[in-house]
Amino acid sequence: MCGRTRRQALGLGLRLGVGAGAALLLSGHTPYGQWVVYRKKHLLIGCHKADPGAYDLAKQVVAQLDAHLPAAKSRVARAPHAGRLASLLATAQMDVATLSGSEAAAMQAGSGGFAPYGPVALRLLLPLGDRLLIARADFPERHAWLVTAALAGTDLAPEIQTAQEAAVPWHPGSRAFLEGRPEPGSD
Amino acid sequence: MRALFVLGAVAVSGFIGTAAADTSESKWQTRVVIEKQGAHCVDDPNCFNRYHPDIPAVIRANPGDMIIYHTRDALDSDLTLDSNADDLAAVDLNFVHPMTGPVHIEGAERGDVIAVTLVDIEPDEYGYTVIVPGFGFLRDIYTEPYLVNWKLSRTHAVSDQMPGIRVPYEAFMGSVGVLPGQPEVESWLERERLLGEAGGVALPPQPIGALPSAVCGPEGSGKDQCLRTIPPRENGGNMDVQQMQIGTTLLLPCFIEGCGLFVGDVHYAQGDGEVSGTAIETGAVVTVTVDIRKGEGAFIKGPEVEGGAQIKNIEPSKFYQTIGLPLKAAGEVPPPHSYLDSQKIADLTNLSEDLTLAARDALIKMIDYIQRKHGLTAEQAYILSSVAVDLRIGQVVDVPNYVVTAVLNEDVFAE
Known part of the structure; x- marks a missing residue:
């Protein structure tokens, strides 16, 4: 179970927005330099239409982040299908998404329908029921720590064990929070 | 009554039968x-x-x-x-x-x-x-x-x-x-x-x-x-x-x-x-x-x-027009000017011979008009401006204030 209470952690969250902006500035593959303006302002939570329940879940994630980590200025981004999420994640146009375990594993391996996008290095932020909240592997540790802190212990993720196996490896920032270690330094 | 229907059908059928020679059969295009x-x-x-x-x-x-x-x-x-x-x-x-x-x-x-x-x-x-x-x-x-x-x-x-x-x-x-x-x-x-x-x-x-x-x-x-x-x-x-x-x-x-x-x-x-x-x-x-x-x-x-x-x-039969001048607030650097990295632009409230700034002024005034007159939200007004407002150059001689106007096609508002 969480080593640090959610409320303790959330007090540290207000700095996420600026940090997220810096991280998203690395989104060098976006075709419009201007488009980065939006994606550095907001933490996009990806989902896709082919998984109807994922849209509601993403909206719940955003609601929790709005309540507990408002500086993230989180927004839902609904792709038409999982392949579009792979494209956006692979090209650093998006950092975080909700996926099923099988989708996450296939995307990580670049297999099946995700082959055109190549392997996408993903890390687990939190399991959310029968889906996973994943991030790009280069999502900063501190941001992962803060997002996990905002969601762990809520109705979306009431009981989390870092020992539990998942389709993709844990993000070290999320693991740090769940194991009670302090917020990582600024990235 | 039934006999009449059949007769009519035959007549129509006969008419269709002659349709093989109608205009649809004659082709010239590649x-x-x-x-x-x-x-x-x-x-x-x-x-x-x-x-x-x-x-x-x-x-x-x-x-x-x-x-x-x-x-x-x-x-x-x-x-x-x-x-x-x-x-x-x-x-x-x-x-x-x-x-x-x-x-x-x-x-x-x-x-x-x-x-x-x-x-x-x-x-x-x-x-x-x-x-x-x-x-x-x-x-x-x-x-x-x-x-x-x-x-x-x-x-x-x-x-x-x-x-x-x-x-x-x-x-x-x-x-x-x-x-x-x-x-x-x-x-x-x-x-x-x-x-x-x-x-x-x-x-x-x-x-x-x-x-x-x-x-x-x-x-x-x-x-x-x-x-x-x-x-x-x-x-x-x-x-x-x-x-x-x-x-x-x-x-x-x-x-x-x-x-x-x-x-x-x-x-x-x-x-x-x-x-x-x-x-x-x-x-x-x-x-x-x-x-x-x-x-x-x-x-x-x-x-x-x-x-x-x-x-x-494509011209409207009824329109409303705003007049844009190259004016802005002190300290403001509109996005199209930002790459010039000019403190001079930031400090001025009136730029010289600047159509981009005049267009911005006209458009902002038009969006304000659409909201005020027609009750649209700011986003709706911006969208409407994108599809039914024409930015036009008024003049490029009356220094320093070149004019760009925004012309709203008022025909888009259903009677």
Whole structure:
């Protein structure tokens, strides 16, 4: 179970927005330099239409982040299908998404329908029921720590064990929070 | 009564029987059709989204042929009538703009001009207008994604999100052009590189998502030289000029053998300025004919248009106009001026001979008017301005205050 209470952690969250902006500035593959303006302002939570329940879940994630980590200025981004999420994640146009375990594993391996996008290095932020909240592997540790802190212990993720196996490896920032270690330094 | 029905049926049948000789049986046109294949450009051998002379023609056509392009929307999107702003946030802009073609025009060669006459545009039933964060003329003011879904017919567009608005059908090709030659590619890349280094908005080649992948993709033979489709250039492309209506003729200089004529990005309707960054965007079936003007490339170095009454036919019967001057607040640096990194611009409240700032002033005043007079939200007013407001130059002599006006087509408000 969480080593640090959610409320303790959330007090540290207000700095996420600026940090997220810096991280998203690395989104060098976006075709419009201007488009980065939006994606550095907001933490996009990806989902896709082919998984109807994922849209509601993403909206719940955003609601929790709005309540507990408002500086993230989180927004839902609904792709038409999982392949579009792979494209956006692979090209650093998006950092975080909700996926099923099988989708996450296939995307990580670049297999099946995700082959055109190549392997996408993903890390687990939190399991959310029968889906996973994943991030790009280069999502900063501190941001992962803060997002996990905002969601762990809520109705979306009431009981989390870092020992539990998942389709993709844990993000070290999320693991740090769940194991009670302090917020990582600024990235 | 039954006997009468049978008699009538026989009579009708007999009439139909003679229909074998009606006008539908007489043909003279040669039709060259480039159809869509698959859901998206990546699935379609007739589709590409970068410009390079090595992109192979998908079909050949003769001057005078009816060339029929089945085109995709500008974002190569999956948007539908029930889409919302959450869907817009997941658009992958690497896929902009899907073009249909290119078509090799028999007999055309470098140094010629091709005259492309727009014969018809049959729009899809769905179109959209969006505010894309970070894009558009007022991108510093409208920073959140916004989506309006339109229901289209051959007469007008309506939207549940824009109640009381009917936008007339005034379709044109947002993008139409020819492939560049190798000298043009090298020249244009260099000038855009220099602009980018100076802080301007210039997009370098992006192999990810680029089509055709054999030429422009990550392993493509020309991956470092495939031009993006966002800026219009001397080869045409994304010009977004609404006067190019059905019946007008677009002149394009030819840079390679066969020219490589492409079409896409149809706009169902658009104001001069396309201020939100998009018109009413839709896929369509576009028919053109082409003639060759031998050697006229010596005089026509970029796209030019010949037209007639079309320019009058798209005028409103009732309008409201705001007058824009190059004025701003002290300390303000509008986005188009930011790359100049000028403290002088920041400090001034009145810029000299500045059409961009005058256009911004006129547009902001128009959006205020639409909200005040017609009760639309700021986002709705910005969207409406993108599809039904024309930015026009008033004068470029009365220093320091050049004038740009914004003209609202008041016909869009349903009686």
